[in-house]
Amino acid sequence: MSAAFVSGIVVFVLAAFVGLEVISKVPPTLHTPLMSGANAISGITIVGALIAAGIGEGTFAAILGFLAVASATINVVGGFLVTDRMLEMFKKKPGKR
Amino acid sequence: MTNLLILGQADSSEGTWALLLYLGAAVLFILGLKQLSSPRTARRGNTIAAAGMLLAIVVTLVDNDLASWGTIIAGLVTGGVIGGLLALRVKMTAMPELVAAFNGFGGVASALVALAEIDRFEAAFDLETGVVVALSLAIGSITFSGSFVAFGKLNGSLPGKPIQLPGGKALNALLALGAVALSIWAISAEATIAYWLIVAVALVLGVLAVIPIGGADMPVVISLLNSLSGVAAAMAGFVIGNSALIIGGALVGAAGLILTLQMADAMNRTIGNVLFSGFGAVTTGAVDTGDKPFKSATPDDVAIALAYAENVIVVPGYGLAVAQAQHAVRELASILEAKGVNVDYAIHPVAGRMPGHMNVLLAEADVPYDQLLDLDQSNPRFAQTDVALVIGANDVVNPSARDDAGSPIYGMPILEVDHAATVVVIKRSLSPGFAGIDNPLFYMDGTMMLFADGKAAVESVISAMDGV
Numbered sequence: 001m002s003a004a005f006v007s008g009i010v011v012f013v014l015a016a017f018v019g020l021e022v023i024s025k026v027p028p029t030l031h032t033p034l035m036s037g038a039n040a041i042s043g044i045t046i047v048g049a050l051i052a053a054g055i056g057e058g059t060f061a062a063i064l065g066f067l068a069v070a071s072a073t074i075n076v077v078g079g080f081l082v083t084d085r086m087l088e089m090f091k092k093k094p095g096k097r
Numbered sequence: 098m099t100n101l102l103i104l105g106q107a108d109s110s111e112g113t114w115a116l117l118l119y120l121g122a123a124v125l126f127i128l129g130l131k132q133l134s135s136p137r138t139a140r141r142g143n144t145i146a147a148a149g150m151l152l153a154i155v156v157t158l159v160d161n162d163l164a165s166w167g168t169i170i171a172g173l174v175t176g177g178v179i180g181g182l183l184a185l186r187v188k189m190t191a192m193p194e195l196v197a198a199f200n201g202f203g204g205v206a207s208a209l210v211a212l213a214e215i216d217r218f219e220a221a222f223d224l225e226t227g228v229v230v231a232l233s234l235a236i237g238s239i240t241f242s243g244s245f246v247a248f249g250k251l252n253g254s255l256p257g258k259p260i261q262l263p264g265g266k267a268l269n270a271l272l273a274l275g276a277v278a279l280s281i282w283a284i285s286a287e288a289t290i291a292y293w294l295i296v297a298v299a300l301v302l303g304v305l306a307v308i309p310i311g312g313a314d315m316p317v318v319i320s321l322l323n324s325l326s327g328v329a330a331a332m333a334g335f336v337i338g339n340s341a342l343i344i345g346g347a348l349v350g351a352a353g354l355i356l357t358l359q360m361a362d363a364m365n366r367t368i369g370n371v372l373f374s375g376f377g378a379v380t381t382g383a384v385d386t387g388d389k390p391f392k393s394a395t396p397d398d399v400a401i402a403l404a405y406a407e408n409v410i411v412v413p414g415y416g417l418a419v420a421q422a423q424h425a426v427r428e429l430a431s432i433l434e435a436k437g438v439n440v441d442y443a444i445h446p447v448a449g450r451m452p453g454h455m456n457v458l459l460a461e462a463d464v465p466y467d468q469l470l471d472l473d474q475s476n477p478r479f480a481q482t483d484v485a486l487v488i489g490a491n492d493v494v495n496p497s498a499r500d501d502a503g504s505p506i507y508g509m510p511i512l513e514v515d516h517a518a519t520v521v522v523i524k525r526s527l528s529p530g531f532a533g534i535d536n537p538l539f540y541m542d543g544t545m546m547l548f549a550d551g552k553a554a555v556e557s558v559i560s561a562m563d564g565v
Contacts, residue, residue, distance in 0.1 A: 073176025
């Protein structure tokens with residue numbers, strides 16, 4: 001295994017523990033927005049999709065690239081927008097602390 | 098073709114700043130998720146995460162020598178329009194199926210990234226790259242087909258009931274083994290066709306894995322698919338050698354895993370049991386509900402009970418979402434609050450079809466989030482509660498989960514509404530819930546049954562309040 005691949009595994013494992021730490025404290029009230037927000041973050045695969053679409057040569061590569069970018073963009077744009085729409089609705093009782 | 102650029106192995110200064118900016122994007126994801134853990138800061142957290150995504154996209158567009166701008170722009174515009182329209186138009190009650198669909202798109206995007214790499218390198222990968230390519234394909238494809246089956250079940254285009262296929266488990270195990278064998282073939286022979294066959298097998302596996310799972314188990318399934326979409330993105334990150342994908346994917350994988358475990362816990366079941374047991378399919382034996390006495394109430398009876406109560410707790414379930422009754426419930430609560438009645442809402446973790454589903458619906462109807470109680474907050478309160486108003490919930494308030502060791506749902510934590518002085522159950526009929534289990538709550542002395550559609554029933558109670 002190359003050193004770069006191993007360092008990728010290191011990053012993956014550490015990030016997973018960060019995720020477990022950060023998210024285990026989310027109250028049930030926010031579970032739906034948490035999930036749709038996390039879902040939007042999984043759209044980070046758009047980075048790979050853009051590269052695939054941008055450097056691919058030939059019709060077939062273009063089709064794959066287009067589909068990848070379009071799917072990832074649906075995930076990203078839709079995910080963040082709908083999460084914002086939900087969170088806008090969460091309000092505290094006026095005058096109560 | 099390992100071009101992993103993680104620990105500063107870039108060969109140009111241009112690449113180095115890109116690596117740092119990708120790290121910046123990942124940090125914004127973490128900060129965003131952290132702020133999502135409190136209702137006060139959650140909206141800002143989502144914006145921070147979105148800013149991280151924008152940063153990653155801009156860096157990618159600038160840093161790579163991209164040529165096919167037509168394809169890129171076409172993809173961004175198509176996806177942006179579709180995603181935007183879906184997000185802005187969806188009803189809050191339909192949130193679970195939308196999230197399932199978005200999961201599916203994320204999964205297929207990761208699989209497509211891997212397919213593009215196969216096309217570009219004609220499948221000539223070293224061992225480690227071959228493994229992560231195969232994993233991206235398999236996990237991305239399972240997430241895609243599984244999510245769209247879940248989507249179909251949630252929006253009613255597929256039957257929500259568990260569908261048991263003959264030899265289901267054995268077939269799934271066989272397919273999983275097949276995918277492993279295909280991966281070995283693909284990597285050792287650098288065979289493009291074998292990679293494509295992994296996709297085919299994984300797509301079938303995703304369908305077969307979700308088809309046998311019933312509607313009430315959807316909170317677990319959606320959480321798990323959410324987790325898988327993150328893992329698929331992380332695997333794609335290994336394929337293209339990008340740390341932002343690895344970190345972002347790992348965060349989502351962890352988030353989904355936590356929710357999956359919490360949901361399974363709230364049903365007192367293991368993930369394996371949810372995935373493989375076809376719960377509900379085994380207990381469809383006729384439930385004897387015919388001859389036990391129960392009290393049927395009129396809207397006036399309910400209005401009187403509520404109007405003279407001091408403490409009321411509303412217990413919403415999936416039926417509330419189906420009936421779109423959240424605004425009517427909020428109106429009723431406002432009337433009661435004007436009369437000096439204290440109204441709270443008790444929400445079971447698996448009420449609805451995704452984690453937190455009920456909370457979103459009630460927030461939509463302007464219920465302040467500090468009135469939404471979870472399991473641990475609400476159970477001690479039922480003893481001091483005059484009326485527990487159960488709307489469209491059944492199994493999550495079934496006392497046999499606590500009392501009857503022979504019950505299929507025994508051990509599942511419930512909302513103990515039977516400790517309230519009076520229980521009002523609004524339900525279409527006496528029919529047993531998803532699990533096919535009779536509910537002794539309905540036959541208790543202190544229970545009144547109001548048979549109607551959730552929204553119509555609440556509206557009729559509101560009208561009856563005028564006369565109280």
